[in-house]
Amino acid sequence: xxxxxxxxxxxxxxxxxxxxxxxxxxxxxxxxxxxxxxxxxxxxxxxxxxxxxxxxxxxxxxxxxxxxxxxxxxxxxxxxxxxxxxxxxxxxxxxxxxxxxxxxxxxxxxxx
Numbered sequence: 469x470x471x472x473x474x475x476x477x478x479x480x481x482x483x484x485x486x487x488x489x490x491x492x493x494x495x496x497x498x499x500x501x502x503x504x505x506x507x508x509x510x511x512x513x514x515x516x517x518x519x520x521x522x523x524x525x526x527x528x529x530x531x532x533x534x535x536x537x538x539x540x541x542x543x544x545x546x547x548x549x550x551x552x553x554x555x556x557x558x559x560x561x562x563x564x565x566x567x568x569x570x571x572x573x574x575x576x577x578x579x580x
Contacts (some may be wrong), residue, residue, distance in 0.1 A: 469564040469577065470538050474529045475503065476549040476557040481527050487548035488531065491540045495580070497530040505555065526557065532567055532580045 476484060481498065488496060502523035533541050538561065545559055569579040 469567060469580065470533055470535060471562045471564045472531045472533060472538070472541055472545070473560045473562070474531075474545045474549065474557060475501065475526050475559075476529060476545075477551065477555065478525055478527045480549045480551070481529070483548040484529055484545055487544040488541070491537065491544050493531055493533060493537070493541060493544075495532070499528040499530075501526050501528045505558070524555065532564055534577050534580065 474484070478500070485496065502525055504522060504524055529545070531541060542559055542561070550556055566575065567577075567579040568575050
């Protein structure tokens with residue numbers, strides 16, 4: 469099993485959710501986060517004063533999946549979240565040792 473975490477632009481969340489549903493991913497967790505990458509934020513003008521916005525609003529989408537659908541999941545997220553502009557985000561894949569469905573006690577692939 470793998471845990472796929474994707475940091476994406478907030479307005480792309482619906483596209484990513486739909487893309488994951490189409491390939492059969494059943495559950496996702498979404499968190500509103502702030503951060504920056506290579507772009508290091510940007511400068512804005514407010515009431516004539518310039519200020520730097522260091523942390524940009526992003527959305528973190530987490531999906532627990534079976535190993536067999538990893539490539540499909542990465543491709544679906546990549547295509548749905550892509551705008552072609554700087555700051556599109558990143559996808560991180562980490563091993564997931566165990567998953568347990570609390571209600572039924574199912575473990576492993578059956579729990580996801």
